Amino acid sequence: MAKDSSFDVVSEVNMQEVDNAFQQTTREISQRYDLKDSGATIELSKGDKLFTINAPADFVSKQIIEVLSSKLIKRGIDLKAVSWDAPQAASGGTVRVLGHIVEGIDQATAKKINKDIKDQKLKVKVTIEADKLRVSSASKDALQTVIQFLRDQDYGQPLQFTNYR
Structure with missing residues (x-):
């Protein structure tokens, strides 16, 4: 696996x-x-x-x-x-x-991002960790799709994608 x-x-x-x-x-x-x-x-x-x-x-x-x-x-x-x-x-x-x-993702924005990702019906798991979100999946293509989706959205603050593994 x-x-x-x-x-x-x-x-x-x-x-x-x-x-x-x-x-x-x-x-x-x-x-x-x-x-x-x-x-x-x-x-x-x-x-x-x-x-x-x-x-x-x-x-x-x-x-x-x-x-x-x-x-x-x-x-x-x-x-x-x-x-x-x-x-x-x-x-x-x-x-x-x-x-x-503005630094860090507050809880309300994190929940909205989480909901928007889940609405995409991709096989990814989103975890809210303090002021950041961790998105994980077995498929790297699904992760790339999530990154592209989030870049197209506007949450009122800049988002960066780090720690890609």
């Missing part, structure tokens, strides 16, 4: 690349004519995986988000990895926007 093959479905973000994009964004904010004297700031809390943008107006915060998004794309980070809150009024008439870096 052949040994089962498997792979893991994970949602990870390379924090070093996020930090590099953050550094490039702060450099561009300090050099761009329309942003440099606006008093806008961006901060990155690596421990909390959180961006904080303080800006004098909502349109300035949107410009900073656009700059950061372009830097993240150039660094190979999927924009689904950052979820932005609605702008909040802060002290002094400024606007604060928080961006959360």
